[in-house]
Amino acid sequence: xSAMVEATDLVMRFGTTxxxxxxxxxxARGELFALLGPDGAGKSTFFRLVARLLTPSSGRVQVTGVRxxxxxxxxxxxxxxxxxxxxxxxxxxxxGVPDAVAxxxxxxxxxxxGLDRFRSxxxxxxxxxxxxxxxxxxxxxTQPELLLLDEPTTGVDPVSRREFWILLNQxxxxxxxxxxxxxxxxxxxxxxxxxxxxxxxxxxxGTRDEIVAAYPRALVEVRSHDRMQLRRRLAALxxxxxxxxxxxxxxxxxxxxxxQALLAEVRQAVGGLVDxxxxxxxxxxxxxxxxxxxxxxx
Amino acid sequence: xxxxxxxxxxVTARGLTRRFGAxxxxxxxxxxxxxxxxxxxxxxxxxxxxxxxxxxxxxxxPSAGRITGFGGIDIATExxxxxxxxxxxxxxxxxxxxLTVEENLRFFGSxxxxxxxxxxxxxxxxxxxxxxxxxxRMLTEGLSTxxxxxxxxxxxxxxxxxxxxxxxxxxxxxxxGRRMFWDLIYELAADRGMTxxxxxxxxxxxxxxxxxxxxxxxxxxxxxxxxxxxxxxxxxxFEVEVAHDAFTTLATLRPLSMFEDVYLAGRxxxxxxxxxxxxxxxxxLGLQGxxxxxxxxxxxxxxxxxxxxxxxxxxxx
Numbered sequence: 001x002s003a004m005v006e007a008t009d010l011v012m013r014f015g016t017t018x019x020x021x022x023x024x025x026x027x028a029r030g031e032l033f034a035l036l037g038p039d040g041a042g043k044s045t046f047f048r049l050v051a052r053l054l055t056p057s058s059g060r061v062q063v064t065g066v067r068x069x070x071x072x073x074x075x076x077x078x079x080x081x082x083x084x085x086x087x088x089x090x091x092x093x094x095x096g097v098p099d100a101v102a103x104x105x106x107x108x109x110x111x112x113x114g115l116d117r118f119r120s121x122x123x124x125x126x127x128x129x130x131x132x133x134x135x136x137x138x139x140x141x142t143q144p145e146l147l148l149l150d151e152p153t154t155g156v157d158p159v160s161r162r163e164f165w166i167l168l169n170q171x172x173x174x175x176x177x178x179x180x181x182x183x184x185x186x187x188x189x190x191x192x193x194x195x196x197x198x199x200x201x202x203x204x205x206g207t208r209d210e211i212v213a214a215y216p217r218a219l220v221e222v223r224s225h226d227r228m229q230l231r232r233r234l235a236a237l238x239x240x241x242x243x244x245x246x247x248x249x250x251x252x253x254x255x256x257x258x259x260q261a262l263l264a265e266v267r268q269a270v271g272g273l274v275d276x277x278x279x280x281x282x283x284x285x286x287x288x289x290x291x292x293x294x295x296x297x298x
Numbered sequence: 299x300x301x302x303x304x305x306x307x308x309v310t311a312r313g314l315t316r317r318f319g320a321x322x323x324x325x326x327x328x329x330x331x332x333x334x335x336x337x338x339x340x341x342x343x344x345x346x347x348x349x350x351x352x353x354x355x356x357x358x359x360p361s362a363g364r365i366t367g368f369g370g371i372d373i374a375t376e377x378x379x380x381x382x383x384x385x386x387x388x389x390x391x392x393x394x395x396x397l398t399v400e401e402n403l404r405f406f407g408s409x410x411x412x413x414x415x416x417x418x419x420x421x422x423x424x425x426x427x428x429x430x431x432x433x434x435r436m437l438t439e440g441l442s443t444x445x446x447x448x449x450x451x452x453x454x455x456x457x458x459x460x461x462x463x464x465x466x467x468x469x470x471x472x473x474x475g476r477r478m479f480w481d482l483i484y485e486l487a488a489d490r491g492m493t494x495x496x497x498x499x500x501x502x503x504x505x506x507x508x509x510x511x512x513x514x515x516x517x518x519x520x521x522x523x524x525x526x527x528x529x530x531x532x533x534x535x536f537e538v539e540v541a542h543d544a545f546t547t548l549a550t551l552r553p554l555s556m557f558e559d560v561y562l563a564g565r566x567x568x569x570x571x572x573x574x575x576x577x578x579x580x581x582x583l584g585l586q587g588x589x590x591x592x593x594x595x596x597x598x599x600x601x602x603x604x605x606x607x608x609x610x611x612x613x614x615x
Binding site for chain 2: 162185229
């Protein structure tokens with residue numbers, strides 16, 4: 001696999017803030033690559049550098065085999081006072097897409113995302129999910145080789161989010177290279193590879209399985225109706241390092257990788273109060289919680 | 299283990315309706331909000347969640363219906379007494395961007411009649427709990443989304459409200475920030491008996507609510523605990539592990555009418571049988587032995603319920 005995006009010792013400073021502190025990362029052609037990390041980790045800065053909207057303070061980012069790229073930014077950035085059609089027509093003109101080609105491509109893309117019934121609606125009157133689909137269509141109009149999506153589903157309801165991701169899966173299947181950042185860990189599960197970014201540094205990179213395999217601690221899941229009381233009791237155990245809420249379940253993290261010891265300790269502590277206690281493999285969300293604690297952030 | 303106290307309703311709404319011109323945003327809703335619990339409103343964009351919350355908070359007058367609570371207060375006649383008992387925070391809630399964090403909190407505290415040592419003490423305690431001491435002297439404008447959201451929550455909690463309204467409070471906030479936020483919400487409900495009313499698009503957050511109401515086109519179409527709501531899909535969700543080319547399998551199964559929904563979750567393909575479809579149909583697809591019944595998530599429930607929306611209804615979004 002050849003590299004499409006190759007960042008080497010990438011540094012970006014804004015005044016005294018270092019948004020990226022020496023990032024080295026390679027993304028291959030055809031990947032669906034997910035960038036994860038807390039607020040201020042440098043994800044959006046990386047997108048802007050790849051898109052050449054910024055020049056790095058030092059280091060470099062090389063983008064190979066990309067004639068045009070598409071960008072779906074975090075904030076809706078099309079014209080709210082223009083219709084769906086007018087927005088797309090304007091973009092096609094700006095990028096020199098011939099009228100006949102633009103017309104055919106617009107019709108095809110709008111049908112794929114289910115927006116063909118709304119062509120004459122003002123963009124400002126679309127729902128959150130529809131706006132993001134329009135932004136996606138607009139980004140695809142120039143037939144990019146690389147698609148950059150910066151938290152595209154924030155504020156979008158679950159139905160639209162699912163439809164949006166089926167589209168991204170389809171584009172990936174058709175060979176497009178996608179780089180996406182997201183605060184939803186379940187979305188990161190779709191990615192061929194995942195990178196965790198924190199305060200401008202890469203803390204982990206690999207396939208989902210590689211990342212999960214590198215998790216250094218034992219993990220036990222407990223189901224209970226009385227989460228708060230149980231959580232305090234478990235957090236006080238000597239072998240327990242952290243207890244996090246996962247919906248109706250608790251994830252109990254040990255101080256070591258010894259799963260048997262942790263399971264025994266938790267079982268003994270909860271006695272008969274609990275429906276279900278079992279050792280589990282970590283999810284990407286567990287990994288995220290773990291990485292979030294490793295760096296003392298300001 | 300303590301037995302939970304019996305459910306007592308803090309707020310009761312009957313026949314709640316709100317029209318905007320010819321458009322009916324909320325139609326004839328009955329809802330009871332139990333004291334000391336976390337109550338979630340779910341629904342697609344534009345379904346009427348925020349309108350409902352704004353009416354319950356006394357920010358918007360209903361076109362019809364009645365809201366009472368706090369042991370006998372009627373929102374229509376005693377709006378001020380009502381508002382003093384609640385805190386409100388929304389994604390769009392605006393702190394003053396040209397004031398510092400400290401100035402914002404002092405201002406909101408003074409609006410609620412707090413001053414001097416007690417105000418300073420509460421600001422200290424909240425800054426501690428929500429970890430924003432380091433930005434207290436900074437202009438609000440320069441804060442990240444996550445930090446602004448924590449400060450906005452502090453502003454809504456300063457006067458120690460009995461009822462807290464959260465309207466999509468965590469949009470754009472990273473997972474660590476969302477965890478910190480929810481830990482505090484739970485603590486306030488469990489330890490201080492605060493009642494919380496929340497709308498969210500994050501189904502993992504909804505899963506933590508004690509009780510949920512699903513709103514579609516202005517009406518409550520399902521309600522209950524997360525477990526009750528998930529039982530709607532019991533026996534209808536199947537999961538297949540797909541090693542190669544999951545998307546081709548997805549594209550094959552998706553158009554079949556026996557499925558209400560088929561989607562990818564990483565390398566697993568999840569399929570919801572349409573209501574009334576036979577489970578044997580799975581075997582006929584040659585997926586027997588590969589497909590196993592799976593536990594539905596609240597997101598599966600959400601998608602299934604939202605599909606009941608009248609065709610073309612999203613045009614009103």
